[in-house]
Amino acid sequence: MNENTNKPLGFGEILDQTFRIIKTRFKTLFMITFLIMVPVLAIQALILSLSGRSFFTSVESGQNILDQLISGADAVSTTTIQEDLLTILANFFLIIAMPLIAGAIIWTVKVTRESETIPVTKDMIKRALSRYWPMFWSTLLWCLILVGLLVPVFMVIGFSAISFVLNPIFGAILMFLLSIGAFIGIGLLMTRWSLYLPVVLFEQAAPGLSKSWQLTKRQTWKFFGLIIILSIITGIVTAILQLPLIFLGNSVLFHLLNNIISLITSIVLFVGYAVMYFDSTTRQEATDLKEMISEYQVTDPS
Template sequence: MQQPTSKPLGFGEILDQTFRIIKSNFKELFMISFWVIIPIIVLQTLLLTLTGRSFVFGGDIGEGAFNQLINGAESIATTSPIDDLTSSLISLLILFALPILGGGIIWTVKYAREGQKPVAKEMIKKALPRYWPMFWSTLLIVLIVFAAIFFPILIVAFIIGMFLVIEPIMGAIMAILLGLGFFIGLGLLFTRFTLFLPAVLFEKVAPGLGKSWHLTKKQTWKFFGLFIILSIITSVISMIISIPLTFLGDSVLYHVLSNVFSLVTTIIFIVGYAVIYFESTIRQEGTDLKSMIDEYHTSESH
């Protein structure tokens, strides 16, 4: 059982604790993800089967391995209107499931950091009372992110397009600089809002944006870097897993296994996200306590 954690952690220590928690509690973390997501996977399997898609293999079994890989990748990349509709429905259902999935995993991390033994079903039950505040807060964040990305991209694309027409070299330089500035600027802004979900879960606030802004104060660059590292790790794992699955082509089994394996990368990211939240509360509570002591001594001196 993991020892209780109450001291502030550095950049590397947060990553280390993330993977130690996953290693010690992987069964419960996976079961939380499994119980929440499995109904969606079953529905997706049923819908894909009804469209007449091959269940096991989407290509010619007699082809060589290289041709199977190429043709499988092409079949996955090619989508029909029915595929798009199915994907949209599944994405919507995942949005509804996200508060329970995230809440259950965050509760598990809390138990692990306190040296307690989490149980999957109990962690899910603990997240349920705050489901609707978490859901509406998540929906609000999704809309904010969409608006913050979509409209600036149009403006940046227009500016870059003008420069490319007038001066291609300068346009390319502008594209790189604007793209980098766009990524860093929005990344830092979104980092200030990212801790809304555990704030809503534990601190009875909604949508939790103000609380998240407070918790990330003076640690924005650090947390931004951690989110980038976690994204890189999960992307690499997803890429490694997806290569052998590509041989299955655009089959039902491909989609089922992709979703099941994606639970692992989801667990990694949300556990790291939860550790960042608890780290921020320790840091800010310590800072707030110091400020209260300083204010007390100042008032006493007067």
Template sequence: MDERFSRPKGFGQILDHTFSLSKRHFKDLFLIFLIFMGPIYLLQAIIELASGVSFFREVGVGETWYEQILTSFDDTEDVNLGADLGIALVGLISIFVAPVATAAVMFAVDHMRKGEEYTVGSVIKQAFSRYWPMLGSTILFGVIAFCLFVVPVIIITIAGVVGAIVLPVVGIILAILLFVGFFIGIGLLLTRWSFYFGSVVFEEETPGLSRSWKLTKGRTWVLFGLFIIFSLIVTMISTILEMTFGLVLGNSVLLSLIINAVSIFTTMIFSVGYAVMYFDLKIRHDADDLKEMIGEYHTPQI
């Protein structure tokens, strides 16, 4: 077994272990997501090309080069209908294939943890064996998350409007306070349930929400912070590269392909991080269970 998997890790150690695994096993991990997402992104590119989007460099109207680049992103252009259709199609299909790719990465990390040999094909096969429980649990989690976000938005909107009518400054402050409060509260709540996926994949517990609640006990703030850090890293990488290549390529098909390749990379890192956090929770929880059993064993019976 990999020694780093055998002991509980702190905040920084989880980040370091995630990037270390991603670097050492980049080829296999990236290939897993490429197998699932590559054909979908290729289909998106074909749709965009068929709708009239330029492959190498898409420019709009304007006197200077930067005006031409900026206007190429104008959603009022007819060609963007094809681009929007491609994005919508990718999002829809991803709902059904992304859980398998994530599970395959988690199985790969599990083999690394145990020091076992594996192939990309073998972990994909393992992932498909849990397909329907994973899909059903993911859809359920998505519905719960959607409802948790919709209700606060309605409350914040009503409070902000009412406050603005009474006193504009009060309405703005109230809306900000409610937004921060709901963001933290919902984030912590979803963090407690977020490891349902690992429970479904490895423990065959569906939908896995109660198991996740037990695993995350006492670690909610740390895990919430890790999710924020991973999200910030993913956002920064995607934004920087999109802006950099966008200045040269405009809203072209090639830019979409580059962005999608970056998306595969960042999703891979996030999935590895999720797996590392899950196994860390397992180590901690199993150790607590063992201590409890030992305590009960040594407790004198009356």
């Protein structure tokens, strides 16, 4: 798949290339996620078992499907503090694995775009592993920046809730406008820094925020829209696949399958994210070339 990798892509073309890559390289993408997640899921199963959860949900005799659904949903929603803390600890290992999964998928997209060669799963993981720690610390910094931006926003929205008590209509409008403004403002700002991961991976420039800011220039709204569209698609597919898991209740198997489904569907986001990065580098190279030609024409003695 190297027919359209040397020209800038439009909004729809990025989506089209994203799903074509997923279709042609799904086995490799799935195996990357699976191999990295095997030890993580084993650790998660051990930690969740310590909370007293059963591996399978026991179904009482005589229960119909509706009763099982209600009891399963009730078990998921009503948890103890100990169970919640151990769940957070188990998900922490999932966070640790995410940069490696993303890096290996980005490498797979790069190989797929540049040649017809089928990427080797272990090779993609090894390439990402060599830059794991810079990617991890850069991701941690990006998340801290996001949290730092969200805290004051939530405080302002929280204080504005007081006006809702005094004047419900005005308060509701104010909270809605503040929420939309914060979503768009923070979303666009974080989009400018969003391409840090492939920058760290390929250009070895950690944390890669300044380079990402340069790559997303004049592309912010497009990338922001693409991230929203891909997130909606991923969220819908994830919700549909996770819905039957409610029958498992608050069991270990419920949490493991829940994480597996989330990671598999997140492949859509990671592949689209990688295509956006390569599109931005193509545009930058084209811009740099135009600037070189323009400078040459100005300095040409003839």
